[in-house]
Amino acid sequence: MTDTTPNLRNVDIDRLGKALLTLAGEVWTLRDRQRILEAVLEAQGIAVSDALERYQPDTELAAQLAEQRAAFIEALLRSLENGD
Amino acid sequence: MEYALHQHGRAAIEFLADLRILSDRLEQLADARTAATRPANAELPAGIDALHATLTPLLEDVPEFRLLRLCRDWTLEQHGSLAMAAFEEIRDEVTAELDRLQQQPHAVHYADHPPRPAYWEGYEFHKSAGGWDGHDYMGFVHGELIHRKMVNPNFAGMIYAVRKSVAAAAPVTDPLRILEIGCCSGQYTQGIAEVFPDARISACDLSARQLEQAQRYANEHGLNWELFQAGGEATGQPDDHFDLVTSYAVFHELPTAAAAEVLRECLRVTRPGGYTVIGDVKAYHAFDAYDRWKNDYWNQVHGGDPYWREYASTSLADLALAAGFAEASWEGLGPHQYPFVLIARKAGNGHTT
Numbered sequence: 001m002t003d004t005t006p007n008l009r010n011v012d013i014d015r016l017g018k019a020l021l022t023l024a025g026e027v028w029t030l031r032d033r034q035r036i037l038e039a040v041l042e043a044q045g046i047a048v049s050d051a052l053e054r055y056q057p058d059t060e061l062a063a064q065l066a067e068q069r070a071a072f073i074e075a076l077l078r079s080l081e082n083g084d
Numbered sequence: 085m086e087y088a089l090h091q092h093g094r095a096a097i098e099f100l101a102d103l104r105i106l107s108d109r110l111e112q113l114a115d116a117r118t119a120a121t122r123p124a125n126a127e128l129p130a131g132i133d134a135l136h137a138t139l140t141p142l143l144e145d146v147p148e149f150r151l152l153r154l155c156r157d158w159t160l161e162q163h164g165s166l167a168m169a170a171f172e173e174i175r176d177e178v179t180a181e182l183d184r185l186q187q188q189p190h191a192v193h194y195a196d197h198p199p200r201p202a203y204w205e206g207y208e209f210h211k212s213a214g215g216w217d218g219h220d221y222m223g224f225v226h227g228e229l230i231h232r233k234m235v236n237p238n239f240a241g242m243i244y245a246v247r248k249s250v251a252a253a254a255p256v257t258d259p260l261r262i263l264e265i266g267c268c269s270g271q272y273t274q275g276i277a278e279v280f281p282d283a284r285i286s287a288c289d290l291s292a293r294q295l296e297q298a299q300r301y302a303n304e305h306g307l308n309w310e311l312f313q314a315g316g317e318a319t320g321q322p323d324d325h326f327d328l329v330t331s332y333a334v335f336h337e338l339p340t341a342a343a344a345e346v347l348r349e350c351l352r353v354t355r356p357g358g359y360t361v362i363g364d365v366k367a368y369h370a371f372d373a374y375d376r377w378k379n380d381y382w383n384q385v386h387g388g389d390p391y392w393r394e395y396a397s398t399s400l401a402d403l404a405l406a407a408g409f410a411e412a413s414w415e416g417l418g419p420h421q422y423p424f425v426l427i428a429r430k431a432g433n434g435h436t437t
């Protein structure tokens with residue numbers, strides 16, 4: 001038994017599509033910026049790409065990230081709640 | 085085994101696990117939003133179809149509920165492929181060690197013609213992309229990345245304690261030989277080994293990839309487990325051989341006919357006077373009506389668990405008695421009646437042969 005009622009019944013699909021494109025733009029900008037950051041640092045003799053890949057946050061940084069991640073998710077959920 | 089995820093895999097897994105946990109508050113909001121309109125538990129029908137007819141349209145009309153479903157659908161659909169992608173980032177760093185842990189000292193005994201029952205073959209339980217066997221290191225991907233990193237945080241680290249409580253509920257003292265059915269990557273096997281450190285533990289599963297992860301765990305921790313590929317329907321073990329035959333979280337993945345067949349096999353290999361102890365999720369009759377509907381909605385209808393309802397509405401005690409056990413009880417453990425445990429005794433008081 002597969003239920004196909006849409007989750008976000010009242011969201012107009014265009015709005016959702018536009019929100020997705022906005023998000024994709026943001027994500028791409030971050031990816032671009034991060035790549036530029038690595039290139040700038042490498043030009044100065046600091047090789048970071050591999051270090052970034054393997055960096056393991058210590059307890060303090062992990063806690064900060066967890067807090068910011070939670071706030072980010074909450075903001076996302078809130079905007080979806082209001083958008084419905 | 086020590087390993088460290090790369091930045092992308094780590095952050096993506098953390099995001100998914102947090103979204104799963106943080107979106108749970110929407111469930112309480114939906115409960116609260118419908119508290120006044122939804123019939124009280126005493127007035128709700130008992131049958132699951134009637135419950136759906138009453139409650140599903142009511143809840144699906146609540147925006148928070150639909151958003152919750154969007155989040156849960158997304159995390160279910162994404163978690164398997166995300167874990168596999170995280171694995172690819174570290175593949176070159178971990179496979180040498182994963183392979184080494186398989187070398188020795190204990191081997192997995194592979195079946196020449198592994199059974200692949202229709203209910204198991206190709207089915208992606210819990211919508212986990214790749215199923216049990218769909219990747220060359222699926223045991224590590226499932227046992228470590230999915231189970232330990234994504235599922236465990238969601239249960240506040242309780243999933244291992246719950247497993248151990250099932251082994252501890254077995255009414256046996258100093259068992260010599262224990263057989264586990266459906267050991268997967270060895271999570272419950274660890275619990276059994278902790279409760280019965282002196283027993284000889286044999287464990288089978290249909291999935292070769294999951295058995296390999298159990299093997300790695302055993303080798304790493306110096307545990308002498310006999311791991312072999314077989315279905316619980318036909319273990320190939322001698323009659324009357326084990327003091328205890330046990331499993332955890334397997335029966336809710338079996339259609340009733342297969343569950344009955346596995347119980348007959350359990351009976352055959354349990355020694356006279358010995359026990360078969362089966363732990364799994366809570367039976368529907370132990371929920372009040374609203375929670376029963378929720379359990380069915382999120383597991384049977386939306387959780388990718390096609391046999392959940394069948395399992396939760398069929399008395400395992402009746403199935404065990406029909407299989408020929410002398411006594412059987414099926415009850416929930418502790419104040420939350422979770423998990424449910426079948427304790428079935430085979431007639432006689434013979435000793436292990």
Ligand SMILES: C[S@@+](CC[C@H](N)C(=O)[O-])C[C@H]1O[C@@H](n2cnc3c(N)ncnc32)[C@H](O)[C@@H]1O
Pocket residue numbers: 204216247265266267268269270271272273288289290291294314315316317331332333334337338342346
């Ligand atoms: C949810 S996992 C189980 C878990 C494990 N016992 C634990 O504690 O996490 C279910 C396992 O049962 C196995 N399985 C399913 N049907 C089986 C059968 N008929 N015989 C043996 N194993 C089976 C699957 O391959 C899978 O590894």
